[in-house]
Amino acid sequence: MSVDFDEVRASGLGRHFGRRRALSNVSFSCRAGEVLGLLGPNGAGKSTLLAIASTLLRPSTGHLQYGAHEASRAGAPLRQRLGWLGHDLQLYPELTARENLIFFARLQGVTAVDARVARALTDARLESRADDLVSGFSRGMRQRLALERALLHDPRLLLLDEPFTGLDGPSTIALASRLTRLAGEGRLVMLATHDVDLADDVLTRALVLRDGRLVDDISGRGWRQAYRAALSRES
Amino acid sequence: MLQRSVPLLLVTTIAAFSVAPFLIHNAPYESTMGLVQKIFYFHAPAGIVMFLSAFVCGISSAIFLFRGRQGADRVAVAAAELTVLLGTIVLATGPLWARKAWGVWWQWDARLTSSLLLWMMFTACLLVRRYGGPGSDKLAAAVAIFGMFNVPFVYVSVNVWRTLHPKTTVVPMLGPGMREPFWFCILAFLSLYVLLLALRVRLAEQQATLDARYLELDDRASA
């Protein structure tokens, strides 16, 4: 069974841990081609929402639909269409860049692993460092490698948690343009960040979260002013 | 159903434990052990109900893990706590007997050792719930399921290990006049077990309701 979708729909998503409410009644829908930002201060529920979108965390209430499929039913074929780049980057420092990519490509069931890994190394601009241990890489290099790692299996939905943290100016711009290109290829990019300025040129739309609730849904240009307004209104 | 039977269980349990001492008192003296043998009337039933409780905990944990039923999780918590409680009774009364029968407080006797291990597995289960942080209910469920399946292995391994050594004393066979109070005590402990289980599950339900209300209030305050 293969699963594909060009739309993700959340209805009434909520998640609590004991008495702590992490996410409360969040509904939205988004389509392939969008770069959707999840914005809000720390503890707003961005990571919880991303974790639910990755199918690794079950919502306490509501559901998330991937096109015609639901997370709890589709299982492994749905995971095949998800790419995840967390804050911790998911790379083994004891392995080389190439070994990391080969491992994850095999795990993802990618065919023609060597060719795919070679292309990924080119995309990450790390051909010359391919056989060096990741432990010796700078944050920027790791970030590029980790992004290609998340894209190895050509996912439809790409989830990123704070991807801009620790990047210098040029790296930020490069990542931003890469994400825009990925969305242009028909992917849905969802990224969580607490730093609005860094995400400036990338987002086509922003969901503003605060205390686990969706407080604003801003499309197109000018979302930055709207975000500021939304936050000051709240506090 | 469990909850509605609480008053009836309460009456039955109180009555049973009021009558039990008289039955035990009137039971004949065991010739070699004398008075201390009477511990047996509480010790053995507690042990039997403890094993039963371990299985209640394991099965309800499996239902919770695979079906996601919160109710099963509440039964699992209650059963785990009661397994530990009954185990404590077994482990406290066992040495009292051992001191008189074998001259030492603790003997690595097969049954006593198995009881200790069972008690440990379910104490671990409670520890994980207490200190595991979020998601520890599933962890505890896994420990309970593993613990349940471990019971035969513990029993066989401890028994074979212990029979490698000379046997100390054989638990005296129940003579006439001892069997009736013994069975009565088993029923009394069973009734006590179901009563405590029902009360503990009710407490867990009330805690869950309280949590839900708390969340609602939180929502309303911030909306």
Add this chain to the structure above:
Amino acid sequence: MFARTAWTVFRKDLTVEVRTRETLATTLFFALSAVIVFAVALVRDGRVVADAAAGILWVAIAFAGTLTLGRTFERERYTDTLRALLLAPAPRAAIYVGKLLAVVAVLLLTELMLVPLVALLFDAALLQRPGLLVALLVTGTIGFASVGTLFAAMLVRARSRDVLLPVLLYPITIPVIIAGVRGTAALAQLVPDEPMATFWVMLLAAFDTVFVTLALWTFDPLMTD
């Protein structure tokens, strides 16, 4: 898909281990320290208490096992790679099998050095029936690691995981320890008791079957929150 995923995970873990030798080196050293502690406790007038070597060997294995398990999953936690593993489209149980095989491999390597060491230090005739001893070690290690790998994987997200792993693991794996110690002791006697050792190997094989099955069955629901 299942076998290939398990093999991929297994090979990755071994590559990391061969490159760093961290787990093996630290575990072995720790096991040696444990052996010395027991020597202090159990050696009197230069001679060891009967059967002590078998006990020391298995306690060292249990300690080394906890250390190996903790380390293996600490590596998956360090950059949150466990999440990437769980997001792979392969059956989740395959990941478990891969990790289990890697833990078993590292532990067997540790035992390869531990057994002669204990035999030498305590003048124990452990190697009279090498076939049965290997059977005991392999089935015992699989039994210990099968429960341990599942618990260590679950504990990756839990608070106070370092303390909780032995707390959960030791009571459940007591039958493995009993079987290992009694089986090894039976083999180290003046006249090795083969039927006894065979019985313990069979018990361990049954334990392995039950607990590997249970772990495969529960791994998937346990790993989703």
